[in-house]
Amino acid sequence: MSKKHPIISVVGSSGAGTSTVKHTFDQIFRREGVKAVSIEGDAFHKFNRKDMKAELDRQYAAGNHGFSHFSYEANELKELERVFREYGETGAGKTRHYVHDDEESERYGVPPGNFTEWAPFEDGSDLLFYEGLHGAVVNDEVNLPQYADLKIGVVPVINLEWIQKIHRDKAKRGYTTEAVTDVILRRMHSYVHCIIPQFTETDINFQRVPVVDTSNPLVARWIPTPDESLVVIRFKNPRGIDFSYLISMIHGSWMSRANSIVIPGGKLDLAMQLILTPMIERLVSESKRA
Numbered sequence: 155m156s157k158k159h160p161i162i163s164v165v166g167s168s169g170a171g172t173s174t175v176k177h178t179f180d181q182i183f184r185r186e187g188v189k190a191v192s193i194e195g196d197a198f199h200k201f202n203r204k205d206m207k208a209e210l211d212r213q214y215a216a217g218n219h220g221f222s223h224f225s226y227e228a229n230e231l232k233e234l235e236r237v238f239r240e241y242g243e244t245g246a247g248k249t250r251h252y253v254h255d256d257e258e259s260e261r262y263g264v265p266p267g268n269f270t271e272w273a274p275f276e277d278g279s280d281l282l283f284y285e286g287l288h289g290a291v292v293n294d295e296v297n298l299p300q301y302a303d304l305k306i307g308v309v310p311v312i313n314l315e316w317i318q319k320i321h322r323d324k325a326k327r328g329y330t331t332e333a334v335t336d337v338i339l340r341r342m343h344s345y346v347h348c349i350i351p352q353f354t355e356t357d358i359n360f361q362r363v364p365v366v367d368t369s370n371p372l373v374a375r376w377i378p379t380p381d382e383s384l385v386v387i388r389f390k391n392p393r394g395i396d397f398s399y400l401i402s403m404i405h406g407s408w409m410s411r412a413n414s415i416v417i418p419g420g421k422l423d424l425a426m427q428l429i430l431t432p433m434i435e436r437l438v439s440e441s442k443r444a
């Protein structure tokens with residue numbers, strides 16, 4: 155944690171919706187005049203696409219069938235921790251981009267499946283924003299949550315997460331349903347051991363729950379819409395959260411536990427703004443005072 159150079163870490167599996175949530179943060183940053191620098195978690199993959207394929211084949215041949223992008227060892231988590239620590243201490247750091255598709259290739263000038271060069275953050279930022287797979291990992295080698303001042307989990311229930319991933323990977327990244335299904339299966343071991351433990355570290359989890367039938371996510375023809383879903387919002391430490399204000403402002407919401415509220419899916423953006431704006435304001439004003 156760094157009073158002077160705060161870090162926000164948004165964590166979710168592939169397809170969970172962390173990039174979508176980043177848009178809401180960007181709106182808050184713009185409206186509140188907050189200058190944020192950001193990291194995409196995929197920038198800290200260890201391998202480009204070609205080398206990852208070779209490493210996967212090697213791991214498979216050696217009997218490690220659990221190796222995937224979700225595994226700790228497929229990512230530069232020590233480097234990510236170093237960047238978090240350095241930013242917290244000095245407000246400086248660096249990142250790069252993993253280019254997934256033609257659209258990103260056009261933007262970054264690097265072929266799909268490769269990284270851009272590392273580049274330093276712009277000077278004079280108010281906070282660092284991380285969005286990706288591993289921003290709250292605690293293991294034998296790293297402890298990322300200790301550096302992050304606000305940790306958010308984005309965790310749709312699993313059928314919905316798969317539907318979101320399948321649709322996005324088919325529409326934007328050119329994969330087939332079969333290829334995405336294989337990836338989901340291959341990642342399951344690390345999903346359990348590396349991804350989900352992070353959601354007990356996070357301060358707030360947003361869990362989208364569909365209210366339409368998603369029993370067979372592999373054949374779903376579209377992603378359930380906001381109107382076809384609810385969102386459970388769970389606060390690790392509910393002290394100081396004004397639940398009655400939230401319930402009165404978010405029409406159709408209710409408390410389901412002493413630390414959780416449920417909102418209509420279409421109110422997610424509003425709820426995030428109501429909950430996160432004062433938290434971000436506090437982080438930035440405390441950093442300016444420090």
Ligand SMILES: Nc1ncnc2c1ncn2[C@@H]1O[C@H](COP(=O)(O)OP(=O)(O)OP(=O)(O)O)[C@@H](O)[C@H]1O
Nearest residue numbers: 166167168169170171172173174175318322377380
């Ligand atoms: N709240 C939501 N309502 C409806 N659709 C959503 C919502 N959140 C995400 N989606 C859809 O799910 C898909 C995946 O979302 P997104 O790209 O944000 O995931 P991600 O977590 O950033 O994935 P990755 O880390 O693999 O890039 C997108 O098609 C997005 O439009």
Ligand SMILES: O=C(CO)[C@H](O)[C@H](O)COP(=O)(O)O
Nearest residue numbers: 168196203223254267287327
């Ligand atoms: O979403 C992902 C992880 O968050 C991607 O699967 C990962 O970045 C690798 O991408 P690709 O399979 O397109 O090379």
